[in-house]
Amino acid sequence: MLESELFGYEEGTFTGAQKGGKKGLFELADNGTIFLDEIGDISLTVQSHLLRVLQEGEIRRIGGGRIIPINVRVITATNKDLQGKIRDGSFRSDLFYRLNVLNLCIPPLIERRGDIPLLIKHIITKSGKWVKVEQDVLEYFMQYEWPEIYGN
Structure with missing residues (x-):
């Protein structure tokens, strides 16, 4: 197929x-x-x-x-x-x-927590609906142990 x-x-x-x-x-x-x-x-x-x-x-x-x-x-x-x-x-x-001419390796999210606010803003912007993200929600995402799926 x-x-x-x-x-x-x-x-x-x-x-x-x-x-x-x-x-x-x-x-x-x-x-x-x-x-x-x-x-x-x-x-x-x-x-x-x-x-x-x-x-x-x-x-x-x-x-x-x-x-x-x-x-x-x-x-x-x-x-x-x-x-x-x-x-x-x-x-x-x-x-x-x-x-493997040009290799771009993107580190897992757990190694780049600083991207989380940017990702949240991007997703909200793409949705077209304004959503306020409370500080405790942002802190939860920043502290979350994001799993690595590499090799699975």
């Missing part, structure tokens, strides 16, 4: 396939950027197909034989320990090195 969304498919490839086939997200993002969230959770099969896209700059739709050249910038995110996944064999090291 993920492969058909990323790479597209040709008509008749599987039951329920659209008439005329379907472009995948990589094809739709040609000459642009694609964001892949939770990259640490994809299967080794999809990892190998993704690696081919990054190395060759081309895709082949599922069920198709035609090679489609693409030019896509790829941004990925994960909360997984990819180095650990490489060691246990569940993430390809060659894909990691292709993706």
